[in-house]
Amino acid sequence: MTQSENQASLLSTIDSPRDLRRIPTAQLDSLAEEIRTKLIDDVSKTGGHLGPNLGVVELTIALHRVFRSPSDTIVFDTGHQTYVHKLLTGRQDFSHLRQEGGISGYPSRKESIHDVVENSHASSSLSWVDGISREKARRGDPTWTIGVIGDGALTGGMAWEALNNIASDPKRRAIIVVNDNGRSYAPTIGAFARHLDLLRSSQNYEKALSWGKRTLMNFGEPGRATYGALHGLKTGLKDTLIPQAMFEDLGLKYLGPVNGHDIAAMEEIFNRARELHEPVLIHVMTQKGRGYTPAEEDIADRFHAVGKIHPETGLPIAPARFAWTSVFADEIRKIAHERTDIVGITAAMMLPVGLGPFKDDYPDRVVDVGIAEQHAVAAAAGMAFAGAHPVFAVYATFLNRAFDQILMDVGLHHCGVTFVLDRAGITGDDGASHNGMWDISMLNSVPGLRLAAPRDEATLREELREAVAVGDAPTVLRYPKGALSDPIVQLRREGGCDVLKDWDEKSALPRVCMVALGSMVPAALESATRLEEEGKASVRVVDPRWALPVPEALVSLAKGADLVLSIEDGLVDGGFGWSLRDLLSAHDETLGIRVVTAGIPKEFLDQASRASIVSTLGLDAEGLTATLMRELARK
Numbered sequence: 139m140t141q142s143e144n145q146a147s148l149l150s151t152i153d154s155p156r157d158l159r160r161i162p163t164a165q166l167d168s169l170a171e172e173i174r175t176k177l178i179d180d181v182s183k184t185g186g187h188l189g190p191n192l193g194v195v196e197l198t199i200a201l202h203r204v205f206r207s208p209s210d211t212i213v214f215d216t217g218h219q220t221y222v223h224k225l226l227t228g229r230q231d232f233s234h235l236r237q238e239g240g241i242s243g244y245p246s247r248k249e250s251i252h253d254v255v256e257n258s259h260a261s262s263s264l265s266w267v268d269g270i271s272r273e274k275a276r277r278g279d280p281t282w283t284i285g286v287i288g289d290g291a292l293t294g295g296m297a298w299e300a301l302n303n304i305a306s307d308p309k310r311r312a313i314i315v316v317n318d319n320g321r322s323y324a325p326t327i328g329a330f331a332r333h334l335d336l337l338r339s340s341q342n343y344e345k346a347l348s349w350g351k352r353t354l355m356n357f358g359e360p361g362r363a364t365y366g367a368l369h370g371l372k373t374g375l376k377d378t379l380i381p382q383a384m385f386e387d388l389g390l391k392y393l394g395p396v397n398g399h400d401i402a403a404m405e406e407i408f409n410r411a412r413e414l415h416e417p418v419l420i421h422v423m424t425q426k427g428r429g430y431t432p433a434e435e436d437i438a439d440r441f442h443a444v445g446k447i448h449p450e451t452g453l454p455i456a457p458a459r460f461a462w463t464s465v466f467a468d469e470i471r472k473i474a475h476e477r478t479d480i481v482g483i484t485a486a487m488m489l490p491v492g493l494g495p496f497k498d499d500y501p502d503r504v505v506d507v508g509i510a511e512q513h514a515v516a517a518a519a520g521m522a523f524a525g526a527h528p529v530f531a532v533y534a535t536f537l538n539r540a541f542d543q544i545l546m547d548v549g550l551h552h553c554g555v556t557f558v559l560d561r562a563g564i565t566g567d568d569g570a571s572h573n574g575m576w577d578i579s580m581l582n583s584v585p586g587l588r589l590a591a592p593r594d595e596a597t598l599r600e601e602l603r604e605a606v607a608v609g610d611a612p613t614v615l616r617y618p619k620g621a622l623s624d625p626i627v628q629l630r631r632e633g634g635c636d637v638l639k640d641w642d643e644k645s646a647l648p649r650v651c652m653v654a655l656g657s658m659v660p661a662a663l664e665s666a667t668r669l670e671e672e673g674k675a676s677v678r679v680v681d682p683r684w685a686l687p688v689p690e691a692l693v694s695l696a697k698g699a700d701l702v703l704s705i706e707d708g709l710v711d712g713g714f715g716w717s718l719r720d721l722l723s724a725h726d727e728t729l730g731i732r733v734v735t736a737g738i739p740k741e742f743l744d745q746a747s748r749a750s751i752v753s754t755l756g757l758d759a760e761g762l763t764a765t766l767m768r769e770l771a772r773k
Contacts, residue, residue, distance in 0.1 A: 159203050176225070178430055180233070181235065186221070187243060187443050192441075194424060195399075195429075197315070200404035208252050210284060211284065214245060216263075219317070237567070238746035242569055256569070267284070283311065285315065293507075294509040301390065319440075394423075436452070465622065466492045469598070481503050485506075491558070511537065511539040512543050518530050522553035527606055534559035557614045559615065566746055570745075576708070577616060578706060578709065579708060579712035579713045624660070633695075638679045641677055645676040647674070648674075649701075651699040652678070661758050662705055665762040674767055675701075688717045693722060700732075703736060704719075706735075706736070707757065709737060
């Protein structure tokens, strides 16, 4: 058997962590190399989170060799770095990664008993660790609970609330593994990141302690006594060689830093932690994108997430089309040149949300708060009070975390803050916790808040300018993931609403008024054309542009309709359609018009492509046509 054939056989022998523990230590580096090769080959075909997983290969191997999952509970923060974990727990078919019917890009309880937390929102893992380890302790369960969290996620305040609680019980069997690669998406920011930089450079402390132990232990009992006395001075020594050992100040035993690509060193430090029988924080230094030159040389995000790429070069197989995010990036940069009060805010996602060009031009006017959405929103209220107009660009799903601050800090105080929600609506591939489908229903309860949903490039630019012109209330702009829709020009504008297609006043066919939000407009127009071609109805299609509060102009535009259909890529319950129905039922001229609401049901959606989910929910042209024909037949 050749060396390459021998290497190729290693991963195939692993169906569970028990199999991993049987592999000789001398072969572990070969296994790590094989895993990296598989990750590059497989993810290049499907797309996915490549850089984070290349960085945790040895770390994950060491974890599963030392700890006994699932008895020992391993919780991964965010979860996008669990591809290696999946490979070592019996899931090696990545051919449909992040696709309908394939394995998830995040932990999934449906897939394995080794997966615990499916939520892909950062900084929550340590609260799970606190809760699991607390209940284990109450029940007398001696197994360990291990949380793997990146230094980026530790910029979130929730992680520190959990650390405080974990450290309060010195007998808790909890281990926090800090995967320190200096990045979340981009380089980690803030005072905590600077502290970790200092800890990374603290090798003198470990070398001094190791030398002292080796030397003094060679002198028998006197030497051991001397070492014990000096070890009692550990805190003082550490304060000399490391600026503020804050983790031990919290009550957590601190071990490290350790090379996250040295399996033997990590196994040793994990075994040391197990012997302590107390909460331990292990500081592991890793390199995001390790072993893949295109990722290592990608300064922006080390191939954090990629589409389909050529594995040899890392270049995309198909060039990306001009996206919604790119339009926002261009327009907010232009607005910033015109208005000195415009300030950008991001929660550790400068480039993904399009604030990079703004930051390039005005470094002091774009603030990265780390993974701290609650803080971002409350800080935005403070900025608005002091005279700025903050623009917080964030993935729609992550805004959920800051609802209280939107309501009580921004809304209550009538602050002029604009929220730009990228990846709003159905995203699909990344599963339930990444769909940005909650925002309309959630924000509908905030008094005075205005929400717009652009349908194309021109309306995005226009509505962004309208949003930042509001100085006494929160405004929201939402748009989907991916490429832009083709330009759609209105026939006319009435009361702020765009009429995109009109019914024939002379037609004897039933009249249908379709009111479609943002990315739903193209499907509505196609459905309207089908209905008219089949002689089923005469259709008016309206884009309200500003969906919240529901424009009063929709009353006159719906007048005379036999049926109104609202279409949104958000929750039906409490969403735009429900508010439209309430509006029409409150006016005599539209009272009695039947309103049908199309949108997303109140459930967590399984992973699939956006197109597949839209079709399944009946929100594509074919589904909308079928809904209307069914409703018209009821008359």
